[in-house]
Amino acid sequence: MEYLFLLVLVLSLWTGSQSESVNHKLFKTGSDDFLISLSTDGTYNISVKGKQWLSSAPTYFNSDNKTFSAADGSLKLLESSASSGTDKIGDWQSQTYLYQTVDSLAVKITANIKIYKDLPIIIFQQIFNDGANWTQGENYEDICGGFPGFKMEGQSGNLGYMSFGGLMVGDTNKHFGQWYNGTSQINEGIAGGPLAWFDIDGHTIVFSPFNNFMSASFSHDKDVGGYYYGGVMGGVYSIPAGHHQDFILYYGVGVNKAFEHWGKTLRKFYGKTLTEQKKDFTITHLGYWTDNGAYYYYNTETGETYEQTMYDVKNYADKVKIPFRYIQYDSWWYYQGVGRGVKTWRSRPDVFPDGFKNVTQTLKLPAAAHNRYWASDTTYAKQNGGKYDFIVEKYKALPVTKQFWVDLFTEAKQWGLILYEQDWLNVEFSGLQALLHDLDLGTQWLTQMAEAASESGIYIQYCMANPRHTMQSLLYPAVTQIRVSNDYNPGGDQWKIGISSILASALGLAPYKDTFWTTEKQPGNIYNRTEPNWKLNAVVSTLSTGPVGPSDMVGATNVSMLMKCCREDGVILKPQYPIRAIDAQIIGEAFPYSGGPGGEVWVSYTQFSSLKFANILALNIGQGYSYTLHPKDTGIYSFKEGNGDLYAVPYDEPYGWVQFSNLYGIDITGVFTPSRIALYHVSQAIPGWFMTTIFGELDKWAPMSPQRVVSVSWTNDTVTAPLIGAPKETFNFWYLLGSKLDAVTCQLSINGTVMFKMDRDLGIATCQ
Template identity: 40%
Template sequence: MESPKLLEVELSLVLIFICCLSLPVDSYDTGSQLTWSIKDDGSYSFHAGMDQDHFTLNNADVFLQSNGKTYGSGDASLKLTGAKAISGGDATGTYEGTVYDYVAGSTRMSAQIAIYNGGEYVRFTQSFPTGVKGCNVSFLEDVLSSFPSFHIAHTNTTSNLGYLNMYGDMVGYFYAIGDIKTGDDRIRGGLRAGPLVLFDDRGNTVVMSSFSSFMSHNMQYDTKSGVVRFGVMGDVTEIPMHYQVNTILYYSDSGINQAIENWGRVLTTKYHKKSSIMEADFSINYLGYYTDNGAYYYYKTEPNKTYDVTMLDVVAYAASKDIPYGYLQYDSWWYYKGIGNGVKNWTSRPDIFPKGMDKLYEDNGLPVVAHNRYWSSDTTYAKQNGGKYNFYVETEKAIPADTNFWKDLIRSSKTWGLITYEQDWLDREFLDLKITRSNITVANNWLKEMGEAASECDVTIQYCMALPRHIMQSVEIQAVTQARVSGDYHPGNSQWKIGVTSMFAHALYIAPYKDTFWTTTVQSGSPYGLSTEPNTALQAAISTLSKGPVGPSDGIGNTDRNLLMKCCRLDGLILKPSRPITSTDETIMKLAFPAMEGSANAEAEVYTTYSDIHVYSSSKQFMLRFGILLITDLTTAGYSVAPSAMYLDKINMETKMYKAFQGHPGTDTKIYDVDATGMLSIPKCGVKDFQLWHLSPVVSMGNSTLVILGEREKWVPVSSRRITGVEMKDGNFLIDLQGKPTEVITMDFLLDTNLVSVSCTVPDSGTTRVSVHSKTCFYT
């Protein structure tokens, strides 16, 4: 099949496009479309951008390992027996394409190409009507089947072509960014690899990843040939009849962030995952106290006290300082461990909680986020060890294979306050067991059964040390709402750099979690010796702007309340932006193309996000978008950022002017004019004096103009968690606010260039309204 935009027509198959099959799709900007060439001899190519020579992906070989032998299209041992046109539709739109039938000895394989919505994205499907036996390969990081496959190191392009290769745990935290022409040897496939993003310096971006069978799908990259292949992971010994593996190729000409977000919307639409469960998750929305690695009380208590007393003292201290912790996180120090330091029994030890977890919950009244790790081979839950549940048990580790196990475990844990189950060490549970790599369905069932039990018990799940495949699998698991996107926090380290991993988590409706942090620099007696945290403000700001959980971990008496409360309301509800803060496209491109002009230095971390506020009047309704910019390690003189880098051009179509002000370090108190098509100039900065800037749109009504500056002492001055709406009425601007009763809210505005500051005390109803013109509060 060939795109109608191509001049050279090689179409030999008649493709039928059935418009009436179009189905509703979640709203998102689809950007531009691919052009393509698909032939009945099994060859295909895809072109990104108007100039097909600019960014072209040409097919490589198709192969299948069956009965101990490799059958490939290159030597014709994998025989193409037919090709036919297909068309149809599903939740993501309508498609047309081609299906190829192959034979590998006595094994059949079909390979399908389906192009959706005229070229928005492509679905590649491998299916095995007869199943496959004897299919595992010698090197498990490889694939045992290959379709699609592309030559990328020798891609036909007249300009720069970069890559972003997600890799490793914490949602691919060990990713690589580079230029295909000079650094493709850093692209890695295998069990730890995730989505592969290709991009040029014009904004054309392709995202390639699994599209189904997420735990068994694999990517392989051959550095010698420059070929990327997608298929079944290499250690699988048998593929059941009619099994399918899908791969997606998504294209956008609107840049890297937009392409990844659009790619995620296709996945979440296909698998019916909604953002509402994530948005309602208590442990994401409210301030919590953490005890994980990096925390003051990680495997440490107060002197001569047990853990339960220490936790009660933490709660008492917080109450004395009016710090509104909404929950406590218990890490791996509280349960029984067995062989290989895995979990033997997930119940509390009497030396940790002498009165039991139920009693502790009763005494402190705070719900719990509870950590768990991989299961030990001597776990008391397994039938092999006298328990009552089905497990696969190997030398050191085990894995549940029993829906009732998860239901019983999570249901019983709610008695001591469990609201979020934290599944840590996901990478080791998957990689270290033979059964999860050789059996094509075990890993998938493990995660789904865990998720189904959590949903049934109204408990959410946080993934930790998740490989990209775990995060991909979460699109089928509603209960998974959050995931760690960074390495472990330790006082003074730089694991706050989450701008790239947050892009992928957010795209799949997963709230990115930066991990814990300290709010004061020196905390004597900590488990980390002389370690200090010099960048407390940056840690707090990134944690808040991530849109994920915010969980500090100071020792008793060491919390900087003023710094901490910059994240939230008095009731602990976190004042979040509308989107997690992420690296800008320019930041990623600069790492790939160091010679790129007009950009920040390669070491600079440039992150942006925004907040959306609903505005209405008798005649119209619209959204206002407020920009947020954070930069560290900027050594480039005269560096400037456009409002479009904060996505302001996507919503504020009629806005001609913005007002900009500095949120940190706060030494610049001026308010600057920034034209909608202009630039905001940023001074040089390091980490401690990082630059945080806010852009507010100028709104006109009659002869008046309004700029909402918001709560300028907060990390997010304008948040929908505080401002629920703006009404334009009778020549006045009315701002609806919410908060904790007795809380004093101070909002700043510019009214016709005059600075207006209004303070309201929240009444018992929790809501109030500000009249900007009269500078008064209406209590409801």
């Protein structure tokens, strides 16, 4: 796209005198619809589709425990200048504002705005030319200065927002609303996260930090009519000269699409790929979990040790042919100290009398192991007689040397660790004063952990992560997965991951729903609860693309239902792209009368060549809502399909298939009960073939999975799809050929392969 400036930038010097005129310059980004107007007085406005969305709030910075603001003149604008260049994102033009505090120190700070030529991106940079000391003191929920800042103004109904915040990727405190006054619930401080603005048509801007994720924060100032700022975390005592904190605005059409492309930009910039995620054994294979919500969470078989209980689990699984390929061990196995933090991360003899290594070797299953925050009495710290450098405070401690992590993982590798679950990330961060006041300590902590894990061949799952931890994972190939909802609680709604999965997957992390039961009643459980939503939990877990880890008591697993998630060898059959809430659901949260579903409507999909195969899950559609889903609502099918291009089939009624088009939608009014879920599989027609498509293995939650289907190709006469799986595995593979729905029984060879083939002339399909 040609890079057009509506007004040419010129280098200029501006003294701030009121007698001089203010110059306004309008810039176009890589999208014609996303513009920013910059002024030589330091103000800026952002418009979308010709309408002003955002206007700037006064820039301010803190130094020497004082606040200096452009609003009252205590922060003086010395000059405004323009420049251009190229970086890893692309070609840019920028406007730079040089400020100085009006006091005896006369500290200089630069505010820079970069506009990119070929992408709909604007980056705001705070540059502390001279550094700053005692920038905020104890108020770590505030920020050390605000730039960029945006006024909360406009009229109700014009602009909506989605604000991530809290734990589990910002899921637990997420908010939706309309951006027009200072009372809106926008997340801020150390638990705040990315923010998205959108209109009723789905035009979206995503706002987030672009670097220094562990020390970046947001502030929502309600007292002045509503300002929202980005800046450096407020508790930081000092900022070195030259330090810069960047924030990004990314524009896209569609909330999901905007987040996807925002995430791709960040992943490309930081080199985060999905390569390691695809290698993580705990993501690709079925496991057994013992964390909170599990039957054996701080609970064993009557009169038995945990060691014998784990043997019982494995023996039962072998008996009924459940292919568990690893076991997760939660916080019950190691030594705990002050505040139930970690004292020593080694197995206790009362838990594993024969030792952890003997357990994994006897079971012949590798381990995923939980860890929490370090207690102040941890035996690893030099302060307590250990050998490693730690920061030790009243209740918590933090290792500050990479060698600690190297030694910890080296030892754990010997007893079978393949996944390290770092839980309680938010509690470690907010509970250790050193992390709140040091600009770089949070980054150092997570970097040392991740680098040691990579060197040891161990993967990491983040749990109870704030958005800052989530974004920091962009720097670490070893961090492959993240919890996206609160702890599992039988009978609860912890399965609601449709929103948080948008953020997690955009950043290259496999969303993990947590464990679940596969049957309703499991006598003797410590929660005194039942699980009526056992089927729903299994579906969500599988379609999340994260780990699948049930946690039933011995003898209580619904084996046939559980096996819908995987092959006979335990490889999980999952979609290529994780299940996420559709745009209409998100927009409806901010604009209740927008015609949204009034409940949860999520979509995942897999693509083979030009064909897309989707899974649609509809949940909890509200009373009084009538909603019909069409292909255009999914965010997947962008072409203008005619009748017959797409076909949808209910997961439990293969012969109930219907055409799925903009004329013939799916009525999802009033769906979802504990005994029946609304799950539809959508297949795209073979180009040039009349009413012909592949539905796949409809006995599975993800019928067209890359773990079963290698590819789909076609000519004028035939359609072929190589299939893979466990040696000699047998399954039914469904197809529609010239309006005739049928299934062919496929048996894989000793090598775990077979070829599915449809022949147009013969009107048949075979597996051979």
